[in-house]
Amino acid sequence: MIRYFFGEDTRTARAKIAAYANKSHAQVRFVDEDDMRNSPIEAIFDSAKGSLFGVSLLVFRDPLSYSEAVRTQIIEYCTPENMKGDSIFWQRGGADARSAVHKFLKKNAEVEQFPAIGDIQQGVRWIQNYIKEGGMKDDAIEQDAMISLVQRVGFDTYALASELQKLVAYKEVVTKDDVESIVPERSSAVPSAFPLLEAITAKKPIIATNILQSMIAGGASERFITSMIAYQFRLFLAVRMGIDNNESASVISKQSKFHPIAVQKATPIVRRLSVPVIQDALVRIAGVERSMNSNKTMDPRSIVTMLVIGLAS
Numbered sequence: 001m002i003r004y005f006f007g008e009d010t011r012t013a014r015a016k017i018a019a020y021a022n023k024s025h026a027q028v029r030f031v032d033e034d035d036m037r038n039s040p041i042e043a044i045f046d047s048a049k050g051s052l053f054g055v056s057l058l059v060f061r062d063p064l065s066y067s068e069a070v071r072t073q074i075i076e077y078c079t080p081e082n083m084k085g086d087s088i089f090w091q092r093g094g095a096d097a098r099s100a101v102h103k104f105l106k107k108n109a110e111v112e113q114f115p116a117i118g119d120i121q122q123g124v125r126w127i128q129n130y131i132k133e134g135g136m137k138d139d140a141i142e143q144d145a146m147i148s149l150v151q152r153v154g155f156d157t158y159a160l161a162s163e164l165q166k167l168v169a170y171k172e173v174v175t176k177d178d179v180e181s182i183v184p185e186r187s188s189a190v191p192s193a194f195p196l197l198e199a200i201t202a203k204k205p206i207i208a209t210n211i212l213q214s215m216i217a218g219g220a221s222e223r224f225i226t227s228m229i230a231y232q233f234r235l236f237l238a239v240r241m242g243i244d245n246n247e248s249a250s251v252i253s254k255q256s257k258f259h260p261i262a263v264q265k266a267t268p269i270v271r272r273l274s275v276p277v278i279q280d281a282l283v284r285i286a287g288v289e290r291s292m293n294s295n296k297t298m299d300p301r302s303i304v305t306m307l308v309i310g311l312a313s
Contacts, residue, residue: 002083004105006091007114008221011157016112017059017088024086026057036070041077045087058087064099071101078108094221094300116155118227119234120257123150123160130161141167141174148179151259194265197232201269205312212308222300223292226307230285237278239263239270281311
């Protein structure tokens with residue numbers, strides 16, 4: 001069976017790979033483009049069928065980035081007749097919907113997507129799934145504690161898993177107070193998007209696009225950046241409505257579930273914006289998120305660049 005994994009949450013994808021390997025008592029063998037160039041594809045798949053060292057689970061890393069010749073090899077070879085054993089094609093990060101390999105794998109493989117966490121509630125759901133799949137008790141951590149953990153750690157799933165393991169080892173039922181006393185504040189994905197948002201709200205499109213390109217060059221995916229922009233504008237809306245109702249930062253934080261530091265950092269920016277402007281931005285962002293999943297004529301980088309220019313103009 002062919003499986004196709006893609007998405008920014010590489011930690012969860014890697015854990016799923018390990019789970020499949022354990023289930024079939026196989027050892028994971030990672031395959032990169034150099035392996036494909038040095039050996040015929042038939043030999044690579046034959047090597048996984050079993051030997052004195054046991055069975056191997058082949059994991060082809062980042063197949064969408066392979067050369068055209070190797071991608072063609074995959075499409076031509078991976079027929080139902082040839083694919084008798086298990087193998088996984090793992091694209092670490094967002095997938096280009098226009099790619100022929102992506103289309104082929106989506107049609108012919110069992111697909112699992114691992115998107116980045118984009119907001120607090122998605123982070124809470126990630127923690128709930130982690131607890132369930134890890135065989136922990138459903139009430140191992142209280143709801144408020146999950147929210148606090150995501151707020152303090154951010155959207156890095158490796159860091160979330162590490163801190164969660166420490167917490168459940170410390171207490172039978174983890175509370176919000178436990179999280180606040182044990183887990184240190186980290187630099188999360190929320191503050192890292194502020195320079196981009198400051199340029200957008202200051203109506204400086206050239207600076208905004210330069211920051212955007214720097215973020216992409218630094219490894220942030222287009223989908224992850226879009227989710228960060230969406231998160232920030234949801235934060236802006238909560239803060240703007242709170243200011244209009246003459247509410248204090250602590251009240252806004254309590255009612256909206258946004259971290260007090262996030263509310264405090266957002267307030268100076270929000271004073272430049274009105275509720276209708278923020279709502280219009282959220283509508284645009286929602287359209288872009290849909291377009292990234294369905295657009296077959298434009299790449300994600302162009303889509304998010306047009307979004308940033310539009311918001312900053």
